[in-house]
Amino acid sequence: MTMNKIPFERLYKEIVDLLDGPETIYEKLQKICKLLRDEISYYDWVGFYLVDGSKKDELVLGPFSGAPTDHKKISFGSGICGQAAALKRTFVVPDVQKETNYLSCSSSVRSEIVVPILKDGEIMGELDIDSHEISPFSHEDQEFLERICGLIEKIL
Ligand code: SME
Numbered sequence: 001m002t003m004n005k006i007p008f009e010r011l012y013k014e015i016v017d018l019l020d021g022p023e024t025i026y027e028k029l030q031k032i033c034k035l036l037r038d039e040i041s042y043y044d045w046v047g048f049y050l051v052d053g054s055k056k057d058e059l060v061l062g063p064f065s066g067a068p069t070d071h072k073k074i075s076f077g078s079g080i081c082g083q084a085a086a087l088k089r090t091f092v093v094p095d096v097q098k099e100t101n102y103l104s105c106s107s108s109v110r111s112e113i114v115v116p117i118l119k120d121g122e123i124m125g126e127l128d129i130d131s132h133e134i135s136p137f138s139h140e141d142q143e144f145l146e147r148i149c150g151l152i153e154k155i156l
Helices: 008-019 027-039 081-085 140-155
Strands: 045-051 056-067 073-075 089-092 111-119 120-133
Touching: 008 027, 008 140, 027 045, 027 056, 027 140, 045 081, 056 081, 056 120, 073 081, 081 089, 081 120, 089 120, 111 140, 120 140
Parallel strands: none
Antiparallel strands: 045 056, 045 120, 056 073, 089 111, 111 120
């Protein structure tokens, strides 16, 4: 549990500006991953999974910051990411070792938050964050990340 105050509002504004920039969507998502991982100590892996337009029930790994993962494709319903996609809602997992439907990337990961990116009720992708801490994600994290996904939805 971190005791430092996270500058969510400043980061949100930086992301608003970043999304307004000239880069491609992929480059913008990559910058968001790096910014979040650099600025928030307990965000140890930050990445996007995107829904492939031709395969509506599969997530494909997009831009990410952190250790490479074997989970480059995830079927809807599989793991935390697949469940968040199937149910179209945020999953906050304070302790991944207590989960039965979980895809492990590394034994260092202790907790995870997955926020779907929805457009007109359709799942377009999701933001996935792993932490090496137990139970670090607060309601503020959830609200902040859902607001970011709300911004990204508008450029997809
Ligand atoms: N842990 C995820 C898999 C993706 S990695 O965290 C990057 C899951 O259970 O869906």
